[in-house]
Amino acid sequence: MTNSIESKTANEVICATLSDAVKTTPDLVVLTSDSRGSAGMTSFISDNPANSIETGIAEQNLVTVAAGLAHAHKRPFVFSPAAFLTMRSVEQVKVDVAYSKTNVKLIGISGGNSYSNLGTTHHSLQDLAITCAIPNLEVYTPADQFETRALLNYLIHSKKPAYVRVGKRKLDNCYPKDWSTFVPGKANILRNGADICLISAGETLFPTLQAASILATKGIEATVVDLVSIKPLDTELLHKLAQKFNLILSVEEHSIINGIGAQIATIIAQHAHAKLKILGFPDEPAISGTQDEVFAYYGLDAESIAQKAILSLKG
Amino acid sequence: MNTIELQKKALTIREAVWELIYSAKTGHTGSDFSCIDILTALYFDVLQQTPDTFGKPETDTYIQSKGHAVEALYETLALRGYFPKTDLNNFSGFKTHYIGHPTNDIHGIEMNTGSLGHGLGLGVGVALAAKMDKLTKKTFVLMGDGEQAEGSIWEAAMAAGNYHLDNLIGIIDHNKLQISGSTTSVMNSESLASKYTAFGWDVIEINGNDMTDLLDALHQDNLTSKPRLILANTIKGKGISFMENQANWHHKVPSESQYLEGLNELKAQKEALEND
Numbered sequence: 120m121t122n123s124i125e126s127k128t129a130n131e132v133i134c135a136t137l138s139d140a141v142k143t144t145p146d147l148v149v150l151t152s153d154s155r156g157s158a159g160m161t162s163f164i165s166d167n168p169a170n171s172i173e174t175g176i177a178e179q180n181l182v183t184v185a186a187g188l189a190h191a192h193k194r195p196f197v198f199s200p201a202a203f204l205t206m207r208s209v210e211q212v213k214v215d216v217a218y219s220k221t222n223v224k225l226i227g228i229s230g231g232n233s234y235s236n237l238g239t240t241h242h243s244l245q246d247l248a249i250t251c252a253i254p255n256l257e258v259y260t261p262a263d264q265f266e267t268r269a270l271l272n273y274l275i276h277s278k279k280p281a282y283v284r285v286g287k288r289k290l291d292n293c294y295p296k297d298w299s300t301f302v303p304g305k306a307n308i309l310r311n312g313a314d315i316c317l318i319s320a321g322e323t324l325f326p327t328l329q330a331a332s333i334l335a336t337k338g339i340e341a342t343v344v345d346l347v348s349i350k351p352l353d354t355e356l357l358h359k360l361a362q363k364f365n366l367i368l369s370v371e372e373h374s375i376i377n378g379i380g381a382q383i384a385t386i387i388a389q390h391a392h393a394k395l396k397i398l399g400f401p402d403e404p405a406i407s408g409t410q411d412e413v414f415a416y417y418g419l420d421a422e423s424i425a426q427k428a429i430l431s432l433k434g
Numbered sequence: 435m436n437t438i439e440l441q442k443k444a445l446t447i448r449e450a451v452w453e454l455i456y457s458a459k460t461g462h463t464g465s466d467f468s469c470i471d472i473l474t475a476l477y478f479d480v481l482q483q484t485p486d487t488f489g490k491p492e493t494d495t496y497i498q499s500k501g502h503a504v505e506a507l508y509e510t511l512a513l514r515g516y517f518p519k520t521d522l523n524n525f526s527g528f529k530t531h532y533i534g535h536p537t538n539d540i541h542g543i544e545m546n547t548g549s550l551g552h553g554l555g556l557g558v559g560v561a562l563a564a565k566m567d568k569l570t571k572k573t574f575v576l577m578g579d580g581e582q583a584e585g586s587i588w589e590a591a592m593a594a595g596n597y598h599l600d601n602l603i604g605i606i607d608h609n610k611l612q613i614s615g616s617t618t619s620v621m622n623s624e625s626l627a628s629k630y631t632a633f634g635w636d637v638i639e640i641n642g643n644d645m646t647d648l649l650d651a652l653h654q655d656n657l658t659s660k661p662r663l664i665l666a667n668t669i670k671g672k673g674i675s676f677m678e679n680q681a682n683w684h685h686k687v688p689s690e691s692q693y694l695e696g697l698n699e700l701k702a703q704k705e706a707l708e709n710d
């Protein structure tokens with residue numbers, strides 16, 4: 120962890136990385152659906168008007184136009200709130216991007232519960248379930264600024280369609296500042312401990328790391344895994360973890376239906392040994408509050424994660 | 435290519451499609467026959483595209499939004515030399531790439547379509563890329579008229595008008611029928627001409643089964659700085675008398691006697707052309 124360095128939003132990192140990349144990658148195009156401000160892409164768009172396309176509040180056309188651009192040898196990065204991008208536009212993602220194999224990078228901004236008090240219309244607590252079910256589409260959710268930067272540098276050069284879910288808030292640092300590793304299908308182990316395995320990704324990784332620290336004060340040593348690549352999944356590592364541990368606890372900012380926990384469960388059911396506890400959002404519209412209040416309510420804050428781990432270990 | 439030669443090509447494609455659907459026992463027969471003249475004009479006269487230049491940045495793009503008329507596209511591409519006609523022997527069969535909707539696994543096909551309402555937005559993307567790269571290529575998108583009820587078409591139409599995509603040509607195969615009946619009875623989309631005009635398009639209305647009309651419209655220079663819509667009034671099932679203007683031939687497969695009768699009609703039309 121690199122707490123001495125100022126935390127940043129994923130949007131800030133993405134805008135800076137793309138602004139750098141466009142200087143040497145002139146085919147890079149940013150598309151927005153009246154979402155440039157929410158995406159933090161205003162400076163990219165004003166500095167690079169020839170590499171920017173606005174489609175208006177029309178998320179279906181946003182994705183289809185991006186697919187047409189990619190077909191015509193451009194490298195489009197599409198920015199829209201995850202809630203709309205993965206539901207309003209899901210058929211365009213399935214057909215025009217994934218099925219047609221167009222090199223479109225879909226950036227779902229303000230993902231998960233970022234728009235906590237704006238209600239279910241603006242929540243994307245099912246986006247991973249939806250996107251992971253689409254063939255030919257990679258799915259990622261980075262946890263901090265350094266991992267986001269590494270992921271972006273991969274995406275800029277990759278030729279495969281991908282969906283990335285990022286949140287809105289400043290991300291606490293989970294990685295060292297020179298972190299540059301990103302490999303599709305590769306999870307990262309951030310902490311080693313023999314008593315319990317905690318697996319998370321995205322914005323719940325930081326409270327999961329904090330929970331591991333709380334557990335350590337109570338004599339419980341936790342391994343902490345950052346999944347980051349939700350599809351492809353690091354099945355090899357999950358297989359090993361399922362053999363090694365008696366208990367795995369997954370933590371996600373997503374519905375417990377067909378999210379990260381469910382994906383882990385699929386692997387564990389085939390290979391293990393380990394029991395699995397899934398922490399996430401219940402199958403109901405989320406309550407209102409700040410994101411921190413909502414996380415605490417659903418047991419996704421550090422204290423709750425630690426408590427759940429202790430209870431589960433006791434069986 | 436002169437008009438008579440193109441009309442002969444269109445009849446050759448009609449025979450091939452009729453045969454293909456009869457043999458495979460599947461296909462969108464009426465929809466295919468409606469747009470075969472449009473496809474013939476495009477692939478044998480208008481499109482700046484050959485099997486060798488297909489997919490290059492400067493090459494014209496054709497996107498078939500009404501993907502279900504794929505048999506017409508397959509037989510046009512085969513006759514134009516994009517792939518051997520024998521490739522279609524396993525049409526819709528086990529493990530074939532030649533399925534019931536277009537996919538870009540096949541040489542000559544740009545994008546995977548079949549779900550309606552996607553083609554125009556794809557065309558907007560390709561046309562925007564051409565503008566960004568200062569290419570003079572054109573992008574053609576063929577849509578159905580029933581398809582005009584899809585909201586996504588109007589998102590794309592608005593964007594094309596907004597961006598003054600005068601390098602984009604939308605064509606509506608306006609046969610006034612869709613699977614459940616007449617387009618006015620299922621969901622009235624008239625007037626399509628005034629709707630597209632209001633969205634910032636230059637609209638030309640023609641007889642879409644008339645080769646002279648088609649060539650005139652498809653070759654006509656666009657000096658308007660607007661995207662162009664060719665509203666091609668067509669006859670669903672055009673070319674076989676008992677199939678013409680019948681909604682129930684949307685995806686009907688001919689019986690043996692219908693097949694033979696249809697084949698005779700097409701042969702007679704070809705002979706009439708030869709004697710012209």
Ligand SMILES: [Mg+2]
Binds near residue numbers: 578
């Ligand atoms: Mg029709």
